[in-house]
Amino acid sequence: MGTSSSEHVDVPAYLTRLGLEQEPPSLDALFRLHAAHVERVPYEDFEVQLGRVTSLDPAVSFSRIVAGRGGYCYHLNGAFSALLRALGYQVTRHPSGAQLPGDPAGIHLNHLALTVTGLPETPEVGWLVDVGLGDGIHEPLPLREGEYKQGSLVFRIRASDVTPGGWRFDHDPQGSFVGMDFAPEAAVMADFAEKHVELSTSAESGFVRTLVLQRRDAEGVDSLRALTLSGLPGGKTVLESPAEWWTAIEDVFGVPRAGFTGEEQDKLWRQAVSQHERHTAGGSEASPSA
Numbered sequence: 086m087g088t089s090s091s092e093h094v095d096v097p098a099y100l101t102r103l104g105l106e107q108e109p110p111s112l113d114a115l116f117r118l119h120a121a122h123v124e125r126v127p128y129e130d131f132e133v134q135l136g137r138v139t140s141l142d143p144a145v146s147f148s149r150i151v152a153g154r155g156g157y158c159y160h161l162n163g164a165f166s167a168l169l170r171a172l173g174y175q176v177t178r179h180p181s182g183a184q185l186p187g188d189p190a191g192i193h194l195n196h197l198a199l200t201v202t203g204l205p206e207t208p209e210v211g212w213l214v215d216v217g218l219g220d221g222i223h224e225p226l227p228l229r230e231g232e233y234k235q236g237s238l239v240f241r242i243r244a245s246d247v248t249p250g251g252w253r254f255d256h257d258p259q260g261s262f263v264g265m266d267f268a269p270e271a272a273v274m275a276d277f278a279e280k281h282v283e284l285s286t287s288a289e290s291g292f293v294r295t296l297v298l299q300r301r302d303a304e305g306v307d308s309l310r311a312l313t314l315s316g317l318p319g320g321k322t323v324l325e326s327p328a329e330w331w332t333a334i335e336d337v338f339g340v341p342r343a344g345f346t347g348e349e350q351d352k353l354w355r356q357a358v359s360q361h362e363r364h365t366a367g368g369s370e371a372s373p374s375a
Contacts, residue, residue, distance in 0.1 A: 092167045094147045099168050102126070102151050110173045112206045116224050118172075119214060122165055123301040127155035127338040128219040130292040134356055135349055138285045141274045143167040153341045157284075157292065158183075158217030159277050162197045165216045175203040176214065180276060181267035182247075183218075185291075190247050190266055194280040198267035200228065213242065213254065219299040220261050220306040220317065221254075228252055236304040237318045259317055261299075261308075296357045298338045307337050311360035323361070327354045 100107055103121040108114045131154070132139045139145070139160065146160035147167065155161060162178070169176040177200050182193035199214045211228040215221060223235045230243045238257040245251035250269040256262055284290045291297075298309040306317040314333050315321040324330040331342045331350070342350060 092170060093144050094164065094167045094171055095151070096168065096171050098151050099147060099164075107172070110204065112204050115169075115174065115201060115204065115212070115214065118165075118169070119216060119225050120223055120303070122161070122216040123223055125339060126150055126161060126216070127340060128157060128161065128217065128297070128299040129155045129338070129340065130157060130295075130297050131340075131345075131353065132156070133285050133290075133292040134296050134353055138282055141278060141281055143274065153339065153344055155298075155338075155340070156217075157219075158197050158215075159274070159281055161217035162199050162215060163274055165214075166199050169199075169201065169214070174201050176201050178272045178274070179251075179267040180270065180272045181265055183265045184263040186263055188263075190245075190253075190264065192248050192251075192266060192268050194277055195284065196265055196267075197272065197274075197277055198265065200267075201225065213252070215254075215265075218262075218265070219297075220301060220308065221256065221265075223301050223303055226254070236302070238305070295360055296353065298334065298340070300338050309333065309338065311357045311364065313361065330354060330357065 096107065103118065103125055105117060105121055141159050141163060143163040146156055146164040149156060150164055166176045166178055179198045179200065180192050180194055181196040181198040182191045183196040184190045197217065201212045201214045212225040213228060214225045222240065226233050226240065226242055228242060233240050233242065238259060240257060241255035243253050243255065245253040245266045247266050248268040251267055253264060253266050255264040284292050287293060295310055300307045308315050312324050312330065313321055314324055324333055334340050335342055345353070
């Protein structure tokens, strides 16, 4: 796994993946970019499930995204921030911490958050821009204390209690995590390298324990955990055959089955079955933490 970082992305290819045309930086354009990213580029941990520790280089993450895949926060926010910079936005990466149920809040470096400043319409307002929260925000949120409703979910932005000068994002109670804090200072990709290896390899990591796919839209969230496909709002369905499972992965989340070898497809299916059986036997499908 490389820890060096390159910022080059092929802007036309990235925008094609998002279904957008290039336009100058603006608040409306930023909203379009963010919404398209969370709708089209899934939050997923397939590489971890296949036993691979991926590069944190945004250019490498970009290549995987353009090929029809996704990733988790380091990949998604790393690549998206490189795109925003290439388009002329003032974007900052921040050391952050996602808080799971039962865990303390803190800057655990299990999350990479982004902010955008200096927009022509709101030069005095910073914006939380985060395409790596899975079932998190659909559009950017202003860094002003308050509650914000997006579809079926309600979020809160407030000053952080754990990092001076930082901000706290409180998730909707329906969400997969409690909230996220981020510090005011800037981070570089190498800051997350040690935590990334832990999240990719530790038996305690939610990414290792449970195959997950999530896709946000304006109304809610589609999620796949092992064999369980769920919607928010909506119900749950257990996908009981490889054909049904892979059809959902392709049709709901846009991840092409052809992007995996036959051996990889079989491995992912077997692991999802094992995780589902463990869960139904009383184990835990732990939520990922970044």
